């Protein structure tokens with residue numbers, strides 16, 4: 001299986017060009033390639049496919065084999081792959097995802113390779129029914145109390161196509177993400193599980209994020225998470241609508257625009273290409 005290893009702000013995936021090859025069991029393949037000792041090593045597997053309604057289509061599988069509707073860092077790398085490998089020739093493209101059709105703007109360097117991508121991540125979904133969460137389907141969850149082990153957190157829940165639970169903490173560097181993340185991820189109030197973001201407010205235009213990803217554990221960055229967090233910051237009156245988010249693996253420029261959509265701008269990097277021998 002030919003692949004490219006790419007990352008966006010350190011959130012790394014194995015990318016397979018499915019314009020020219022097929023994968024029979026992507027869930028199983030995701031588990032194999034993601035393993036950092038016995039595989040290639042990644043947060044998951046992303047398939048780049050032809051689409052009938054957009055320039056490309058993305059499917060994303062976490063390292064545990066579960067499929068997610070959307071991946072923000074992944075979609076920037078899909079755009080880079082598509083342009084750099086000649087699957088598209090334009091610098092504004094559309095991508096079909098489980099969260100709808102998104103529009104992406106590509107920024108190239110002087111060798112005509114994509115370096116940064118701005119993504120219209122679409123509109124956040126805020127009701128329990130849309131996230132999904134148990135309880136009254138029309139209700140929103142903003143700054144609601146949640147007791148976990150010995151702590152009481154205040155959670156805000158947002159879907160960017162996939163579910164996110166956002167928690168503001170005082171010192172994110174020292175926060176025990178691996179202790180609380182998996183418990184919240186698997187809380188029965190989230191029937192499809194959830195991604196969990198822990199956020200420290202630096203100023204009204206700057207935040208720091210750590211991410212516990214559904215199906216993958218702690219990762220260095222999460223683009224859908226960063227989008228959901230931007231919405232949560234505004235809803236909780238913690239920041240302005242435009243902010244710079246410092247994640248463990250790099251920075252993302254975020255805006256929840258007046259048109260209701262969230263815009264994310266960030267890097268897309270190819271590290272190497274290779275051939276994987278399935279064992």
Ligand SMILES: N[C@H](CCC[C@H](N)C(=O)O)C(=O)O
Nearest residue numbers: 068071072073162222223224
């Ligand atoms: N890292 C990805 C999100 C993966 C979300 C995935 N863990 C899920 O199950 O929804 C991002 O940049 O948006």
